[in-house]
Amino acid sequence: MKTSTTLSRPQLPTADDLQITDITITPIAFSDPPLLNAVGVHEPLVHRVVIEVHTANGLLGLGECAGGSSRLANLAVGAAAIKGVSVFDTSRMEILIHEALAAELSVFERAAVFGAFEVAALDIQGHATGRSVSELLGGTVRDDVPFSAYLFYKWAEHPALDGRPAITDEWGAAMDPEGIVRQARKMIAEYGFKSIKLKGGVFPPAQEIEAIQALRTEFPDLPLRLDPNTAWTVETSRWVAEQTDGLLEYLEDPTPGLEGMGQVAERAAMPLATNMCVVAFDHIKRSVELNAVQVILGDHHYWGGLRHTRELGTLCQTFGIGLSMHSNSHLGISLAAMVHVAAATPALTYACDTHYPWNGHNDVIMPGVLNFVDGSVRVPGGPGLGVELDRAKLAELHQQYLDADMSARDDTGYMQRFVPEFTADLPRW
Ligand SMILES: [Mg+2]
16 A cells, blocks of 8 residues: 655745844943054953844844944944845845945945854854854865964053053063963963964063064974964064074064065065955955965955955965964954854864954853854854854943043054054054
8 A cells, every 4th residue: 555755845934034124233342451563552342243133933043243433333334234145145246235335435345344244144054053153154175264373462450541440351461571471371281272473572582582482482383373463573583583493483564564464575485464464355465476475364344254264265276375373352252153154164274263262251242152162163063153142241331432422442542541652553563
């Protein structure tokens, strides 16, 4: 006797179900230690934005990006432009956002605004299909994404200011090679990082070379990087490259501009890396012509989201350029996005940067998903990004933003409160 079988298909959401109905943009502020760089010092609070995209069928996707009043205005314009679009139509979302934003905005800002919404759209795509974001990006080529220890020269505390008492932190001062090595020991003991980056451009280059030499002595097997954020002339950069030959896996943004980087690269034995002179697809052709950089630090916040970041990896492979990952102060939504795209990008050749050891204690996501083991983060299983908002924490950090009355990040202005003669004119040496 024949029997007939009825195959029941799962009910999949339609394009109408997945239309964007509402977007919530929440500016937040979270605490940050006094980390030094070439243009000043980090302020006590970082300005950041959490994005929640809602669909007609009640799904929620998360995004996170840098803040500031102009960014908030641009995000509002972008959000209005993509209402009614399906979260699977990210190419259409990109066109609509680019059309809606003011014509004079940089390619960089347009990419940043789109990228924030693209991450949230991919998060929802994952929830709609039961898949992780890394699966949507092509699947994982690594289960654990390696990060580097991101060391900073830093003050012992934010000094007392305008009636506010000094703000201490668990890290203490790092103003010389001994302080940097002490910081590295603590960070590596807690997170297990297998490579080290030092943010330079703070002290004369000879002193920063001493810090690199001290790190090499303390950690003989760990790859080292130095990033002075264009604090040096071409001549100084060539000298530093000579002095650090054999010590660095790459030298990051020693001098400004593609032409200058090309002149340094002619003499430097190690690869030169950048997140400053190649920050958009437009820059790659000229960089290749000059052989100005040998490693690009991708960043989905800069390059227009996760899919474009993966595409950047393909271009890097095409031209024989290494791929690493840049970081700004960030929380867990961004970290999850960084991990998913890194996991799905075969071209990634270096451990990624992260500020999470400096800022992760402020997080707006529920704990337990993003843990560093031996310097790496296991790719969240999803669905989507695999992270969930901690709404009490989000409300607390939003109130902190309201109370702080911040408009834009100003490392230089904050430094000048304590060192009035400080200028951000680069190159300095
Ligand atoms: Mg950099």
